[in-house]
Amino acid sequence: MRRTLATTAIVLLPLLITPTAASAAQEPDERQQAFASAAERYQVPESVLLGVSYLQSRWDAHAGQPSNDAGFGPMHLTDAASFTGSNHHGEGEEDPRGDETRPLAVPKVAPVTQEIPASLRTLEKAAELTGESREALRADPAANIRGGAALLADYQKSLGAPLSQDPGQWYGAVAKYSGATEADAAKFFAEEVYATIQEGAERVTDDGQKVSLKPVPGVGKIVKWLEGLGLLHPRRDGVECPPTISCEWIPAAYAELPGDDYGHYDLSDRPRNQKIDYIIIHDMEGYWAPSVALNQDPTWPGSWHYSIRSKDGHIAQQIKTKDVGWQAGNWYVNAKSIGLEHEGFLAEGSTWYTEAMYRTSAKLVRYLAFRHGVPLDRAHILGHDNVPGTLPTTVRQMHEDPGPFWDWERYFELLGAPLHGFGGPNTASVMIKPDFAVNKPYFYGCDRKNPSAACPPLPASTVWLRTEPRADAPLVKDIGKHPTGESLYSVYDHSARATTGQRYAVADRQGEWTAIWYLGQKAWFHNPQSQPTAVPSLGLVVTPKPGLTTVPVYGRAYPEQEAYPAGIPYQAVTPLQYTFAAGQKYTLAGPAATEYYRAVTFDPASHTVVRGKTKYYEIQFGHRVMFVKADDVRVSIS
The missing domain is CATH 1.10.530 (Lysozyme)
Structure with a gap:
């Protein structure tokens, strides 16, 4: 999740960041x-x-x-x-449920600050x-x-x-x-x-x-x-956690509200009715205790399964994994995912995450992934910032946590699934993998008192993407995020960034620069042999089928109209504002289940999973994953 800067920052283009004097x-x-x-x-x-x-x-x-x-x-x-920050659960524009058939209003009252x-x-x-x-x-x-x-x-x-x-x-x-x-x-x-x-x-x-x-x-x-x-022994109540970590049960509220309303998650029966395919990594943009308390308020729009404390890695499970949290801003993803909120802030008053929290989070994710058959890769262990918008109108609202300072390489080491290259130097796909300790790209926006000021040089998991193979070239554009403007160097803007573990098809190479296909365009990043920021990653890719000039992409893999039974309104399969052209390639994560979970009532008796026959694939299209129809593309290895 993210906190939007109140002040528009000035776009800067530094070519050199020098270490601090100290x-x-x-x-x-x-x-x-x-x-x-x-x-x-x-x-x-x-x-x-x-x-x-x-x-x-x-x-x-x-x-x-x-x-x-x-x-x-x-x-x-x-x-x-000295760094009280704020809690962004009510500050972003994103509807955490992400289903326009039951939209949630963003509250105007900020949460009460606790001692x-x-x-x-x-x-x-x-x-x-x-x-x-x-x-x-x-x-x-x-x-x-x-x-x-x-x-x-x-x-x-x-x-x-x-x-x-x-x-x-x-x-x-x-x-x-x-x-x-x-x-x-x-x-x-x-x-x-x-x-x-x-x-x-x-x-x-x-x-x-x-x-x-x-x-x-x-x-x-x-x-x-x-x-x-003299420490406490909190409730465990059948928590779904590995026995080697500290977990307690602090249930989120599920309650009927006036006016046929209810909050603030949906009952389900996963994995019996739907397979869980994703685990979503968030940060709270707030401290642990107030954020845990928000999950206990049925009137608060938004909920998640686990809350993880920073200093010691303690975990509160708040929703059973069989039920659906309102956490990722995309109902298709919500219905098929588990959400983990990590104490802290993307950048405002914060620039790093503790080892203790990384360790317990990774132990929990590994446990959940094995239990539900979720692949341990960056196409299924997603940041909130990797979840696509559902419609062209929701793309700009999507959140951007856990941000560039989350160490994905370290996290996957702790998951027991270290990120490795595969293939030779001319392999036509790459995995982004800069050396976290020395990769210190320029950002602004870390100081809430001076939001246009440069952040200090800090390790990050991300690389900037440019329109040409040179350090002073403009950043590539994201027409969904900035329909009429340029991408920003803001720590809150991922429009022109690729992140550790993400796989992309190579579009070109020139000297120390590599181009990938990204949001329908060539995107260049610095990738010197002496200090590479990407490694070969041979795998499956998709490209438009012969005869197709362009292919649409989608933010969800919903069924065709014929699949909906009487009484359940058809959910239009609406393309996003992006397309990709013949000759372009995008890495394939695998098939995506064609499903819509109809759940808009307090009583789960009417909840239904609609399944269709249209086949979809998940691809890495930009910073976020997206979906294409299988009939529109050809699959090959690259």
């Missing part, structure tokens, strides 16, 4: 030394300090920018009081313990690490546990660092930290710092310290 001045081992020094100063085992930091940030500094729940630096010290919990204000406590300024704790990685070490030592003392060099004695303090109020969530966080300590880790951070955690085989865990935290 990161440029750092020595290669400065981060490692900062961990060692802080561990010694506050009598915390270095392995514990490194392990906790890895679960929060993977040791990255993120140029001093806040995470999705206002956490800063390698230790993810939270300062939500900020202590877990989102740890930077204040770190400042008190260390004497460091809040500005230093946000921007200086070494100060931030000292703040995290001081917090761990303070937590250890509060438990009456010793300041021991035995990592196992710190289990309770590590669990408390998660900020969780639920016992399972705190335990999951601690278990992941100790698994990291036992296995070890090594990587180069986003600002070029080489950091390593040497394995500690057979590290002990004094689990009894967890008991002293």
